[in-house]
Amino acid sequence: MSNANLLQLTNNDVWTIQDAYEGTLILGGNGSGKTSASGKDIAKAFLKKGFGGLVMTVKVDEARLWQRYAEETGRGRDIVLVQPGATAALNFLDYEATRSGAGAGLTHELVNVLQIALDGGRERGSSENPFWEDSVAQLLTNSIDISLMATGSVSLPKIVSIIRTAPLSPQDAATLSYDLPRREAIMASKGFVWADSSECAKFLTQAFENTKGSERSADFRETYEFFIREWAQLDTRTRSNIVATLMSRLSGLLRSPFRQLFSEKTTAPPDITFDGKIVVLNLPVKEFGEVGRYAQVLYKTIWQRAVERRGSHGRPVFLWADEAQFFVTKYDMLFQQTARSSRAASVYLTQSVVNFRAALDSGNSVNISDSLLGTLQTKVFHANACPLTNEYSERLHGAELQSVGNMSLGAGGVSGGFQRMMLPILPAVKFSSLRKGGSANNRIVDAYIYQAGRIWKGNDGKHNKNWLVTSFHQDR
Ligand SMILES: Nc1ncnc2c1ncn2[C@@H]1O[C@H](COP(=O)(O)OP(=O)(O)O)[C@@H](O)[C@H]1O
Ligand SMILES: [Mg+2]
Structure with missing residues (x-):
């Protein structure tokens, strides 16, 4: 051979x-x-x-x-x-984010990869709802972006903690811009200040610091608007549906042995x-x-x-x-x-x-x-x-x-022939x-x-x- x-x-x-x-x-x-x-x-x-x-x-x-x-x-x-x-x-997110040649379109690429994979893991036969797909993509895009801007890297645990601690109301979101005495007052009366207890808020603050005065500050603005305005104002049911859709697929990857295999070393x-x-x-x-x-x-x-x-x-x-x-x-x-x-x-x-x-x-x-x-x-x-x-x-x-032979018995006896x-x-x-x-x-x-x-x-x-x-x- x-x-x-x-x-x-x-x-x-x-x-x-x-x-x-x-x-x-x-x-x-x-x-x-x-x-x-x-x-x-x-x-x-x-x-x-x-x-x-x-x-x-x-x-x-x-x-x-x-x-x-x-x-x-x-x-x-x-x-x-x-x-x-x-x-x-294989730490797949880190691998994609740090490989040579990954450029400005990085966030988009990462969302793409996750969507293909999570689509492939979709419960078979479940109906497809493009609205959820789009909203899920939007949430992922902004979470990845804020992780990259705040820490220069991205990992599944980071993305998940941003999503889990995103603001749940305009009142939550507003605390990010409150000064310390005002936050303490809220803490005293309500026992909870979103801006102080949220990983998402910490990432937003860090990203703001990191992008100040750079060309990335416009990107930061977009992401900030998404979490603080759009996301915080979403109807509660809609928001929790989006999170549930995404988490049902991502959370399995955060548990052993998948976390060690896909979110740590490469x-x-x-x-x-x-x-x-x-x-x-x-x-x-x-x-x-x-x-x-x-x-x-x-x-x-x-x-x-x-x-x-x-x-x-x-x-x-x-x-x-x-x-x-x-x-x-x-x-x-x-x-x-x-x-x-x-x-x-x-x-x-x-x-x-x-x-x-x-x-x-x-x-x-x-x-x-x-x-x-x-x-x-x-x-x-x-x-x-x-x-x-x-x-x-x-x-x-x-x-x-093909030629097909046929034979039939009629009044005149047996007759037959070939048919194409x-x-x-x-x-x-x-x-x-x-x-x-x-x-x-x-x-x-x-x-x-x-x-x-x-x-x-x-x-x-x-x-x-x-x-x-x-x-x-x-x-x-
Ligand atoms: N090495 C082998 N020797 C004899 N029989 C085998 C061997 N491997 C598999 N078989 C049998 O041959 C049949 C075909 O097996 P398999 O290749 O696994 O089928 P498929 O992958 O199409 O389901 C099965 O009945 C299986 O038990
Ligand atoms: Mg087989």
């Missing part, structure tokens, strides 16, 4: 690194052989070629599986586990994958639930942005998402559009196209799932009982004129008879492979079809 080849599918058909950059989707029912057959072969091919990579996990034994793949391909020492108690960690930035490390996010959704999921989505988003920034040079990298319905975001679609030039190979494994639709499309918004499905150029179809997935594949392969008809090239029913591995099948797993615009030659060189059925072998 030449250096760019990853899989030899037939004597005449190879699947190359360039093909891998164009994205891969492996579909198949539960137990159809996605993980142990086609997935395993692609994973090991990446490792053998020296790819760096990022692995998301849903099942508890996935990290062990990757450790084994890595050992079997001589890459054992390249595995970096992000897991409770490990030293590998020892495992995405950049280590460019040197050949394979970062395994061993926070499996089956064990850590929702927060495990959006913590992984967060790391993935930061990683994708880092991959895009590094330009068109460097070591190939891969993104691995088994049970991908837990991790897909609309950013995946954007990322895939430039993946070839950033030398990034993404592989998504999932049961059905329905899973992607449920994860990505809410209400009547744009059809993100179809766009993502469309951008992943190689599709591997394993045995599947999902009619929608099988119909999807049928449609993808198209129809062609447009029929599916690969009827949906084909996907129900593929082998699923296991000892009953001698560990053999079948799958159809489709690649947009590609005609497969087959072992004899004469196949010339847009479908190819291949067999994969499970490990002993």
